[in-house]
Amino acid sequence: MALTDAQKAAVEQVVQAIKSVSSSRKKRVLADLFLELVDKQAWADYYQVTIVDYPIRTVPSTISNNRSFPNPGLSKASRRSSKPDPTRTR
Secondary structure: OOOOHHHHHHHHHHHHHHHHOEOOOOOOEHHHHHOOOOOOOOOHHHHHHOOOOOOHHHHHHHHHOOOOOOOHHHOHHHHOOOOOOOOOOO
16 A cells, blocks of 8 residues: 555654654764664674564655555564563563
């Protein structure tokens, strides 16, 4: 289902808002870590809890080209066992 122009504009506003949030001391933009895909080796724990890994940088082009986003219901993470891992802590 293609988005309307108004929906595309709203998504772009959200992306810009996300990209502009900085730490409380204004030392770094928090979204910088997520503009590209997170390194799977360096951030293995991230991929244990993330259902869909989709870099923020690609959202505007995905929207403007009427492409769809990954469906969390069909992702690898959702196909994992629904039983909680007793060795894992939060």
